[in-house]
Amino acid sequence: MNPNEINIHQELKKFFGFSQFKGLQEDVIKSLLNKQNTFVIMPTGGGKSLCYQLPALIQEGTAIVVSPLIALMKNQVDAIRSLSSEAGVAHVLNSSLNKAEITQVKKDITSGLTKLLYVAPESLTKEENVNFLKSVSISFVAIDEAHCISEWGHDFRPEYRNLKSIIKQLGDVPIIGLTATATPKVQEDILKNLDMCGAKTFKASFNRPNLYYEVRTKTKNVESDIIRFIRQHKGKSGIIYCLSRKKVEAIAEVLQVNGISAVPYHAGLDAKTRAKHQDMFLMEDVDVVVATIAFGMGIDKPDVRFVIHHDIPKSLESYYQETGRAGRDGGEGHCLAYYSYKDVEKLEKFMSGKPVAEQEIGFALLQEVVAYAETSMSRRKFLLHYFGEEFDSQTGEGATMDDNVSNPKTKIEAQEQVLK
Ligand code: ADP
Ligand code: MG
Numbered sequence: 001m002n003p004n005e006i007n008i009h010q011e012l013k014k015f016f017g018f019s020q021f022k023g024l025q026e027d028v029i030k031s032l033l034n035k036q037n038t039f040v041i042m043p044t045g046g047g048k049s050l051c052y053q054l055p056a057l058i059q060e061g062t063a064i065v066v067s068p069l070i071a072l073m074k075n076q077v078d079a080i081r082s083l084s085s086e087a088g089v090a091h092v093l094n095s096s097l098n099k100a101e102i103t104q105v106k107k108d109i110t111s112g113l114t115k116l117l118y119v120a121p122e123s124l125t126k127e128e129n130v131n132f133l134k135s136v137s138i139s140f141v142a143i144d145e146a147h148c149i150s151e152w153g154h155d156f157r158p159e160y161r162n163l164k165s166i167i168k169q170l171g172d173v174p175i176i177g178l179t180a181t182a183t184p185k186v187q188e189d190i191l192k193n194l195d196m197c198g199a200k201t202f203k204a205s206f207n208r209p210n211l212y213y214e215v216r217t218k219t220k221n222v223e224s225d226i227i228r229f230i231r232q233h234k235g236k237s238g239i240i241y242c243l244s245r246k247k248v249e250a251i252a253e254v255l256q257v258n259g260i261s262a263v264p265y266h267a268g269l270d271a272k273t274r275a276k277h278q279d280m281f282l283m284e285d286v287d288v289v290v291a292t293i294a295f296g297m298g299i300d301k302p303d304v305r306f307v308i309h310h311d312i313p314k315s316l317e318s319y320y321q322e323t324g325r326a327g328r329d330g331g332e333g334h335c336l337a338y339y340s341y342k343d344v345e346k347l348e349k350f351m352s353g354k355p356v357a358e359q360e361i362g363f364a365l366l367q368e369v370v371a372y373a374e375t376s377m378s379r380r381k382f383l384l385h386y387f388g389e390e391f392d393s394q395t396g397e398g399a400t401m402d403d404n405v406s407n408p409k410t411k412i413e414a415q416e417q418v419l420k
Contacts, residue, residue: 006033011058012050015083022047024202028176029055032140037199038176039146039191043206044324045300048178049076052142056115057089061137064170065118067144068157070094073118080116088113094123109136121148121159124166133170140174141167143194147181150189151361154181154317164195175199181317182206182387206387209398211326211333213379215372218340223251226308227258229336230288236305237281240290241322243311243347251310252290262288265295296322302329309337314347315365316372316386339373378405 008029012018021029023042028051031038042048053076056063067073073092080090088108097105108114123129147153149160167175177190177199191197216225230238242248245266255262263277263286280286282301289295293313307326313319319337327333344366351362368386375382378393379402385391393399400406 006058008033008054008058012054015054015057016050022050023204025051028202031200031202032174032176033059035140035174037174037194037196039187039196039199039201040176040178041182041187041201041203042178042180043182043204043208044180044321045328046180046204048144048180051178052140052144052176053080053116056139056142057083059115059139060112061139062109062112062114062117063139063142064124064133065116065142065144066121066124066160066163067118068121068148068155068160069145070096070120073120077116077118086113090114090116090118092118093129094120106132112137115139121157121163125159125162130166130169138170138173140176141170143175143177146177146179146190146194147186149193150181150186151357152183152185152189152365153179154315154321161193164193167194180321182320182389183317184388186317187388206320206389207380207384207391207397208324208327208333209401210330211323211335211398211401213323213383213402214334214336215339215379215403216336218338218343222310222338223254225338226251226310227255227260229306229308230255230260233306233334235287237284237301237303238288238306238308239295239304239322239325240288240308240310241295241313242290242292243343245292247310248290248292255288255290260288261286262290265289265291267292267294293318293322296325299325300328301325303331304328305332306334306336309335312337312339312343312347312369312373314362314369316368316383317365319369319372320383320387337373341370344370376404376409378402380405 008026012021023046025047028038028040032055040048040051052063052065077090077092081087091105091108091114093105109117143163148155148157150156167173175194175196177194179190191199240251242251245268248264248266252262252264263280265274265277277289281289304326307323313322323335326335347366348363351359354362372379372382378399380398381391381393393405
């Protein structure tokens with residue numbers, strides 16, 4: 001179909017009920033409809049899914065969507081099915097299907113009914129599946145969470161490295177890669193590994209003007225400091241991130257003893273307890289979740305008012321993702337991190353048990369976190385610069401929203417404070 005003949009606004013309304021595109025969506029969709037390789041970098045919540053869902057729905061053939069998480073795939077398939085009268089419009093192809101289900105999926109694809117086929121990267125490497133996909137009409141391949149291809153990303157998955165050679169076997173189909181990871185290094189890796197250096201690239205701003213960034217020196221009084229902070233935000237929802245499960249338990253208990261409603265969340269708790277604690281937080285039965293990084297994937301609570309890092313994160317990427325869970329509704333979001341060099345050494349020691357290549361990457365990422373914590377410049381400018389984005393710390397949106405800008409200190413002072 002000629003992309004110029006399609007009224008994509010009308011299609012947007014028809015399928016999704018939205019009257020406007022969000023951010024760069026329209027340009028991305030046009031690029032894909034023009035059969036160009038396309039690369040999309042947008043923060044979480046930016047609306048990346050629609051960038052491939054709409055073009056898939058309005059074109060001939062089936063779009064293959066590669067995604068790393070089975071739960072996320074299922075969610076998306078259910079959502080797409082609810083937009084259509086045909087259940088076959090979207091399918092998942094993975095190892096959980098039985099023979100009869102696989103037959104149905106293949107039938108729907110062959111007949112042209114299926115517009116979106118979600119696959120895990122490991123299913124796509126199966127020869128049987130590849131042979132089948134070679135025999136049908138594919139509109140394009142979407143690679144969601146494309147940073148999984150890079151060792152510099154926060155979620156490296158080796159199977160993503162095989163994708164390009166498989167896609168090549170499918171013939172000349174356009175590729176769209178999508179990620180919320182904004183570091184230039186990861187982007188370069190994605191383009192190189194997918195062999196699409198000439199791709200049209202669309203990058204949205206990562207600035208979150210309503211978030212206030214603050215770093216405090218971590219002393220032995222960190223717990224009472226956190227308690228004071230939470231009391232100043234009485235009744236508000238917040239997340240406290242800790243590095244270890246043990247610390248999560250300990251902090252949750254200290255908070256409870258001090259009359260703050262808090263629950264722990266980490267991968268060592270059984271699934272039922274985890275689900276219960278997450279629901280309690282979402283339903284506002286508790287104010288605070290104390291958690292390891294296991295908490296937050298896909299959590300969409302709009303009114304989280306603070307995110308505290310009791311321990312520094314392993315990379316600025318994780319820091320951005322974790323703080324990004326505050327203020328989704330555009331309201332206040334206070335991001336407070338406690339920093340001590342001892343914690344850095346602890347992380348380094350922890351990493352020294354890993355393979356050398358991994359260690360090197362780990363150290364380099366950690367050094368950026370140290371530099372961020374110790375800087376006396378605008379933290380927002382620092383963060384955005386890390387993501388390859390220029391920010392004007394005089395006039396940019398949210399320019400005054402950090403401790404260094406609202407309460408400037410000299411560089412010497414900043415370092416002294418950290419060393420204390
Ligand atoms: P991402 O994958 O970038 O994190 P999603 O694709 O999950 O983001 O979309 C985030 C939210 O934005 C979803 O609730 C989606 O329905 C909504 N959304 C996407 N596009 C639009 C639009 N054009 N108008 C209104 N809401 C939109
Ligand atoms: Mg997404």
